[in-house]
Structure formats: structure tokens, C-alpha cells
Amino acid sequence: MPKRNGAWRHAIVVLHYQFETKMNTKQAIAIIGATGNMGAAIARSLAKGNYRLLLKGNDKNALDALSADIKKEHPLADLEAITCSAEASWEADIIILAVPFQAEKEIVEKIREVANQKIVISIANPLNETFDGLITSPLTSAAEELQNLLPNAKVVKAFNTTFAADFATPVIDGKQADAFIAGNDEDAMETVKELVSTAGFNPIIAGDLSTSRTLEAMQLLLIRLGMKYNYNWLAGWKILHH
């Protein structure tokens, strides 16, 4: 009977979908620069997901304060404060570099070996000191430069068009902010899509890693508009479509 057949197919698709998206096994995420504005915002928003968060910062006291603060809101959160980038990245399945573009190179040297084959999320925007231009050439991006430094890692651009304050308020003016993802590895992008959803944003896979050039320039524009019209660092992108 074709009707029953269809229902079965639907049931199988639903089941498959559940297995695809809801992982039972906890993934470990290292947040390098966890006590910074963006790092702390990402840590707070991912603490509600099924993740083990390895919070890496230089200041143990600041890390402990952040952990205690997150625990208050999410008592079951699995958190670990770590002061060594290599240790945190070794245990991690996913590494988020929540540090300024200029600081990435130094960290990469410490984590290169243990980041091998792992997803490394580039959130940085390579802004100049006056916030009115990018210091990377138009033919590349912060994400692509990171990929060159970590040739065996799966670099994914994400969380670069969202301000730190957006993580606490991902719905702005009644609309859920979009968050764009770019990368060269399909599986890695799907995994990052889950993270972006957990953080409360609407994930959009934008394209391959070179799309980061556009994404990084988009944030330059948003920052400049924010300064001109005083958005107070709470602003985001929303693609309108039918």
C-alpha cells in the first residue's frame, strides 16, 4: 500500500534526522580566551547545550569566577577551567579561538599538534586600530590565514557577525539574528551549525572558507554603522526572504 509506505518513509526520515542532529555523546569544546568579552558570551550560551566546556584563560581567578557564574545559571553544566591552551585543545573535539586576530598566530604555535584534524572556529575580524578597515588583503581573510597556519585542521568561520551582547539577546527587535558559517568541510559545518543553534542564533551556511572575506567585511560595516548610529553594540544581521 503506497500510503503506508509513505508514512514509513516519513518515520524513517524523522528517525534519521534525530540521529543526525541530536548527539548523545558529549562533545568537548575548548574556548581559548574564555574570559574575554566574546569568549565569556560564547561559554555562557553554550553551557545550556550537551557539551563539555574547557574554558581556557590566562587568569585562573577570572576563569573560576566565570565558571561559578555559569554554574549559577546552569547547575548541570560540565565546565573545566584550564590555563594551558595545548591541554585544553588536546582534550577538545572542537576549538574556538575567541581571541583577537593579532593573537591567533602565537596560540596556533602552541596548539598545532593537538588541533590536528579538529574543527577550529575562527571568530576574529581582522580590524585595524581605528575600526575603519581590515588589515588583511582583500584576497584573503582571517579564517583563511588561520587555515594556512593549521593545514590539517578543519577551520570554520562562525560567530564573527554577532556581538558579545547578542548572545544574551539573540532575538533583537523581535527577530532572531542570523549567524553565518563558512568552511570547506561539510561535516564540520554541520557540527558548527548545531553550536550556533544552541547559542540561540539562526545558523546559515554561507559557503566555502573564502566566503569569510565577505563575512568579515560585513562585520566591519556593522561596526561602522553601530558607531555612526549608536546601536550600542547590540545589533545583528537578518536576511529577509520569502
Add this chain to the structure above:
Amino acid sequence: MYEVFFETIQKQVSLTKKDQAILKSYLTPKKLRKKQYLLQEGDVCKFVAFVEKGVLRSYTIGEKGNEHIIQFAIEGWLISDLYSFLTAEPATYTIDAIEDCELLLISKGAHEDLLHKLPVYETWIRLQITSAYIALQKRLTSVISLPLEERYQGFTALYPHIVQRVPQHMIASYMGLTPETLSRVRKKITTRR
């Protein structure tokens, strides 16, 4: 980080410096702490794990929540849910760490690339799967045909390092016995001596 891995492989195949560099570029180093899961039943198993350091176990969970241990893995061994890894169907096994572990994961993508790129990898993995198959056959034969005492003695003779590092209730689970029955079996063996 890779010492045990290369040492283990080179017992079976010889690797050039270049082979080593290619292999290394495909491995994912991963630390896992005691009691943490590497894989939970229902997820697709996307890797084979090589143990550089530590002990892990794979097991199924029965209806009443009781665990049936399928395999242990110590330094130099591989562990995975091979069925799930090869078919991309949800895993029926759960894998967790009995001690703090240092692992090298071979992802599905890495495995497939290496099979094409590196003939010595194909040889090594074939030898690994062949010996795992033989071990499984022996385990099955022993379960269906040997008396309990002989099964336990066979296990301890074959894997003395596992017996030392793993709690008795897990050995019992591996043998399909209750801890009480295993304890009786061990007593019987000691009194016989």
C-alpha cells in the same frame, strides 16, 4: 603522543619517514578522562580509536540498564563500534574510559583517504581486523564450549595486564557472569591449587 602508535604499526609493517608524516597528518589526538564517554549508543561511530595510554571498554546496555562488556582496550589496541563505523548506522555499543586516556582517532574520512594513499595502512588495518576476527572466534568458542574455570584462566593467561587494571565486576560482565559467580570461580581455582 604517537610513540605507541608507530611502535605498534612497525611490528607488522615497515614505515618510511614519509609514510609516518602522512599518517600523522590524518590522526586526531584526543584526551579522554576516566568515566567519560567516547561513544554513546545511538550515535553514529565516526572513528576508530587507537589507545596511546589508558584503558577503555565497549559494552551494550540491557533493558534493565545492565552492562555487557564486549571488549577492553589497552595501550596499542584499537577500539570502535566497527558496524556503525563501516555502515554509518547508529552505534549499538557504548565506549567509555576506565582510566584517563590518550587516544589517536582515525576518522571515517581519514580512514578512506589513507586506504587510497598509503598501501601500508591498508595492510596494517587488514591485519588488525583479521586478528580481531580471530580473537572474536576464540572468545565465542570459549563461551560456548569451555567450563567456567578454564574460560577465566584462559582470559587471565591471555590478558594479564587487563586483569590487573580492570575491576573484577567488569571482568565478570565481560565473561557474562555475575560478580558473585566470578568470585566463586576464582575461589574454586585457588583451592584447587
